[in-house]
Amino acid sequence: xxxxxxxxxxxxxxxxxxxxxxxxxxxxxxxxxxxxxxxxxxxxxxxxxxxxxxxxxxxxxxxxxxxxxxxxxxxxxxxxxxxxxxxxxxxxxxxxxxxxxxxxxxxxxxxxxxxxxxxxxxxxxxxxxxxxxxxxxxxxxxxxxxxxxxxxxxxxxxxxxxxxxxxxxxxxxxxxxxxxxxxxxxxxxxxxxxxxxxxxxxxxxxxxxxxxxxxxxxxxxxxxxxxxxxxxxxxxxxxxxxxxxxxxxxxxxxxxxxxxxxxxxxxxxxxxxxxxxxxxxxxxxxxxxxxxxxxxxxxxxxxxxxxxxxxxxxxxxxxxxxxxxxxxxxxxxxxxxxxxxxxxxxxxxxxxxxxxxxxxxxxxxxxxx
Ligand SMILES: [Zn+2]
Numbered sequence: 001x002x003x004x005x006x007x008x009x010x011x012x013x014x015x016x017x018x019x020x021x022x023x024x025x026x027x028x029x030x031x032x033x034x035x036x037x038x039x040x041x042x043x044x045x046x047x048x049x050x051x052x053x054x055x056x057x058x059x060x061x062x063x064x065x066x067x068x069x070x071x072x073x074x075x076x077x078x079x080x081x082x083x084x085x086x087x088x089x090x091x092x093x094x095x096x097x098x099x100x101x102x103x104x105x106x107x108x109x110x111x112x113x114x115x116x117x118x119x120x121x122x123x124x125x126x127x128x129x130x131x132x133x134x135x136x137x138x139x140x141x142x143x144x145x146x147x148x149x150x151x152x153x154x155x156x157x158x159x160x161x162x163x164x165x166x167x168x169x170x171x172x173x174x175x176x177x178x179x180x181x182x183x184x185x186x187x188x189x190x191x192x193x194x195x196x197x198x199x200x201x202x203x204x205x206x207x208x209x210x211x212x213x214x215x216x217x218x219x220x221x222x223x224x225x226x227x228x229x230x231x232x233x234x235x236x237x238x239x240x241x242x243x244x245x246x247x248x249x250x251x252x253x254x255x256x257x258x259x260x261x262x263x264x265x266x267x268x269x270x271x272x273x274x275x276x277x278x279x280x281x282x283x284x285x286x287x288x289x290x291x292x293x294x295x296x297x298x299x300x301x302x303x304x305x306x307x308x309x310x311x312x313x314x315x316x317x318x319x320x321x322x323x324x325x326x327x328x329x330x331x332x333x334x335x336x337x338x339x340x341x342x343x344x345x346x347x348x349x350x351x352x353x354x355x356x357x358x359x360x361x362x363x364x365x366x367x368x369x
Contacts, residue, residue: 164194260300
């Protein structure tokens, strides 16, 4: 994600902070200082916000560390003003595992709330559960801080368990349905339940009237549709293999060719990505963007060897198209060579894959009609 700052690395996972988050902190500090109270007390809302995001971060680590048990890595965790995002390589496909990964985040917040609750009991601080939503600006001592943080963790716990994508509760629901219906059907049922709930939120928000409810409703509505599309695409891709969509016609570039020659090849045909060879071996790939950037930077006389992308992987024709697609997306590869018995038989690019999804989806609709 652009505009994020890496703040630290823990358990092999980089943690990023979105810059808009810093703006919010600065704004709160300024607002607090203006109120003219003694420094530490005046900054109480800042401590509350920082602690709240600490809890969001622990929530995301809950997902990431549970996923790691199933061999799924997490590239990064990003903290945004509206919450956190753990970029898991993928969700586990076994319903039981998805269930535990989805529950691990909210469970962390419940754990934190319970720990603060014990602390409050032990110290005999006064505590009122209601109103559940506290005005952060009104918190001005450590007692308010403790009970505020407890309530916020309860809210995080409940909010994330709303049974609709993209909330954790949506995944919990999908995982439970998948035990009975299979993943693809479970996703579309869960997505429909989510959209139904979302409309409920929007309606309630309009009647109340409460802008926050409307916002949550729209957020869930879009998230539910997105997850259903993603799952439909995944299910199409896992029915196909690399050999179903690979291209047998393709142009190889040679490492000693110039950027000018590559530009001519680019203009001459439909291909946008190329494999680059040297001594009959593939040594990398070159995309249209690489060529244009190279042209700007080095001019047309430079060899393409200087600008190629050296990372590539070999695919085999029998490989599931979904596995190939996930691997290509993860490594940000736009084209891959396909080998059979050590021989180069074709190439696969992202565009092929998207075309296959569109064609298969169109076929599916025809059969149903
Ligand atoms: Zn979560």
